[in-house]
Amino acid sequence: MRGIKHLAEHLGLSIGTVSRALNAKPDVNPETRKRVLAAASALGYVPNQSGRSLRQGATNSVGFMIEAGDPSGNSDTFFMPVFDGVQQVLSRHHLDLVVLPCSAGEDPAQYLARTVARRQVDALILSATRRQDDRIALLSKARLPFIALGRSETAGNYPWIDLDFEGVATRSVARLVAAGHRRIAVALPSKDLNLGFVYLKGYRAALEKHDIAFDPSLVLRAASSEQGGYQIGHEILSMANPPTAIILHYELLAIGLYSRLHDAGLVPGNDLSIISFRESPISRFLSPRLTCFRLSLRELGVALGEALLASMPKYAEHYPQGVVQRVWPMEMVVGESDGPAAAASDYRS
Amino acid sequence: MRGIKHLAEHLGLSIGTVSRALNAKPDVNPETRKRVLAAASALGYVPNQSGRSLRQGATNSVGFMIEAGDPSGNSDTFFMPVFDGVQQVLSRHHLDLVVLPCSAGEDPAQYLARTVARRQVDALILSATRRQDDRIALLSKARLPFIALGRSETAGNYPWIDLDFEGVATRSVARLVAAGHRRIAVALPSKDLNLGFVYLKGYRAALEKHDIAFDPSLVLRAASSEQGGYQIGHEILSMANPPTAIILHYELLAIGLYSRLHDAGLVPGNDLSIISFRESPISRFLSPRLTCFRLSLRELGVALGEALLASMPKYAEHYPQGVVQRVWPMEMVVGESDGPAAAASDYRS
DNA sequence: AATAGCGTCGTAAACGTTTACGGCACACTG
DNA sequence: CAGTGTGCCGTAAACGTTTACGACGCTATT
The missing domain is CATH 3.40.50.2300 (Response regulator)
Incomplete structure (x- = not known):
């Protein structure tokens, strides 16, 4: 309801300054920044996601695509801890994880194409990788950072982590x-x-x-x-x-x-x-x-998250690992x- | 990349007309509508979600909140078919389902508050309902339509479906x-x-x-x-x-x-x-x-979806069921x- | 004392849509 | 023929942000 405009008026500042204060940008007095942050939390202001996404051309969220009829059978307790690990990493950069469940009836590639075209997420994690997986070409073409849980024979130099x-x-x-x-x-x-x-x-x-x-x-x-x-x-x-x-x-x-x-x-x-x-x-x-x-599924999630960030230009500097292609070891x-x-x-x- | 503007120029039309054509609004010649739709699919145009959300004040997506450490023990073996059912219903109205996984470490109410404030979704489905659940008051106050999978003792006339x-x-x-x-x-x-x-x-x-x-x-x-x-x-x-x-x-x-x-x-x-x-x-x-x-978890999902739509002003006319409060029967x-x-x-x- | 630099802030444009409104051409009514 | 309606389309504002740019006052430099 109440936007940044309201917050700015309340503080007697311009919305520009308020925005810079909230986003920890330079060109703002530390004193006023404090005031802004205080007022923001007092009024319960949280930036509208659509607004920022539109302006920045980024949604600050990454998608994790899973399939209802996952043919690998991975469903029950498998994904939850993985989500947890991914989320832990993403939260370091104020990124959100949203899970995108593809219906059993729908073609995974088509489902993915929709969410990509809509620009719903900045990056993607794929699961249930096929030996020939159209989704990989799709994402490469769209230049959308992604990582596959499970490698594939599809050509290209893309990141993956595959259980051994x-x-x-x-x-x-x-x-x-x-x-x-x-x-x-x-x-x-x-x-x-x-x-x-x-x-x-x-x-x-x-x-x-x-x-x-x-x-x-x-x-x-x-x-x-x-x-x-x-x-x-x-x-x-x-x-x-x-x-x-x-x-x-x-x-x-x-x-x-x-x-x-x-x-x-x-x-x-x-x-x-x-x-x-x-x-x-x-x-x-x-x-x-x-x-x-x-x-450890949680550690796997962490690795996925970090490898994904490494392939996102915006965050790559903190994760100088290049294109991760890694076989995940397991203990008998x-x-x-x-x-x-x-x-x-x-x-x- | 390419927005509606590009599509409009390509067609020699104004963006207003193109938008109306795509959204099946009146005031557009059936002939030109055909042309627009054809060009859109030819150029692979899909509306930017952030843009529409910002303008309409709606994201056209609903969230399904689940918890990594769901104390009821329900894992994704349980949820997958439910997602599927929900999605089937939502797709009738071009709504998307996104799953919001709350980390085990995070307070569910706080997690929810964030996504609500950001206006990431138009409506929500709650699971793992507590006997006293803060999330219900939160959503009621925010006037965000929701339905709880599992009733609660929290006061209020909100929709729920509870297994018997x-x-x-x-x-x-x-x-x-x-x-x-x-x-x-x-x-x-x-x-x-x-x-x-x-x-x-x-x-x-x-x-x-x-x-x-x-x-x-x-x-x-x-x-x-x-x-x-x-x-x-x-x-x-x-x-x-x-x-x-x-x-x-x-x-x-x-x-x-x-x-x-x-x-x-x-x-x-x-x-x-x-x-x-x-x-x-x-x-x-x-x-x-x-x-x-x-x-049937899938039927449960369908019921959840329909009951949720019934509580969303925009769609309620098709689902004249009022506030659904329903005990879900089970067969021995x-x-x-x-x-x-x-x-x-x-x-x- | 004039100038350059710095710190702080406001202004305004831009992101991609939707939609209220007005305008134009045409057909129809009287 | 004037007037009214209708079908179709373009114009422009608005949604809530971010950010490039310029403006202002102050201090330090020459």
Whole structure:
């Protein structure tokens, strides 16, 4: 309601001076600045966002795009701590974080194009990166700073931070091989997600290293959900020559898989070894406890925020990191969901 | 980059006419309107949001405030489908949904005050409603339309939609009593949440109806998380006179509780009966399957959206529902996590 | 003493829209 | 033919800011 004009009249100053005082610009007496700040907080004045955005050509806010039907399955407790970390960084520069939820029905690229054209945000964080992701070209063309959570094969020198799915797969397989497993399956998400591609890459590299032939029938595709995990369990149980172990890219898969095994009277870690991404409250309370990988989502958020700022001309000076392209390391958490291969040899019905 | 001015020059029209054409106002030839729309989509023109907001005094967007450390435990598994429903309704009127995540560290009321003062959104949806919630007074005073997901005891005639936690508790208890249970515990979240208060109310009403004395030692408080559920299990196992059944307000509690029972060699539904809110992918894959309550989150989102529009003067004509204050019904889903009381009599260690 | 410099402040334009208002040409009425 | 209405369009103000620029008074310099 009350704008800067009202505040200026109240103080007997011009709006120009008031504006400079509020924005900590030079050319204003420290004494009057104090007065202005005092009056502003007394009258509860807060600058109108539309006004400043229009004038400055910047909204002072960054968007975090998420998808209702996120095919990577990242939904539950994943994003919240990430938001928190991002926000902490952004608040250092009086930037706001707004989350932009793309409906399951809408095309992500189109949704993004709208918000870009409207100039709703100064920068963007992308998630659920596709192997070929139109959004990257879109943002590059629009010269809008952004960072992708998850790299992509789309060309261009853009910043990204990607969880080390390759390393996770490699280390999972290595651990299983060390326990005597030779037939190790892998669960992958929908084909266009880059995550799955990288995960498979790590899986194959590890097999090769240990002189195990790649068997395409051990690559299982399923929805990134409990249902998908159940389905995978079903598939394994019906195989003529089933694997003795499996690696999963998402903890909810483990829930479904545990459930299917339980229905069959089988025990994870004994009849079928399971190593999964990611440690979560759920993984800790599964029994047997899930062997999985840990990362700090909040720290990931902080890194995302800082890398994003580094790519924004206005703030880059404080973040001299250039174009961040970083693989995020993860720590293995050993549970009881994997065990020696010997135990698994005779579970076939 | 290119504004309406550029578009107008390109067409040889004035910006006034172009604006009217784009906004489907009268006083413009249908023929020229066609030309304008064609040129707009050809040049990829999209109105600058800041410009329109400033002029119209409206942002054409509504905010959905969520909390990183939502004490009710609702994470984005819960919210995503709700967002989707809300968005579907809003899109009918060219309104956008932006999610405003409040950091765990920040005071929700203060966070809200900022976004309100800045006029970032035209209306708001509140979640994690407290029993006494300052945000309601704040929004009422600012005359900003809003709706609360979860009612509150704060005075005022504001719209809300609240899940029927009272009915859930009552029906849970009734079912357990019918199965012979007399010592029924209840798990509650942190004290300031209205949810817990309502849940307790339903619990006590049901006890009274069935002539069971209220035992304060059966009211268990815990964090709304797996950890909290585990803690509850621990507490129950150490009680001198433990309950034979418990009702939970959140499915993650069940995960922790299952885990603790399992550690003790006990079986949910046999040694301890459990009825919980809410059906989710997780509840379906717990074994034994969780007896819980179902609701359509997407429909809830639609209802929230429509009720919010009804309280916005600009759109109220299409939604003649007045101030919506509605208890959202839920359907019981019978699993195997509850059973007859007889089985539970002798599990004490 | 004239000039230059500095600190402080006011003035006014600009950002991209929307919209009230007036103007013009034309058709229709009497 | 004068007058009235109607359909279409342009003009310009307004929304709330920020910021380049100039103005003013004072001090220090030459």
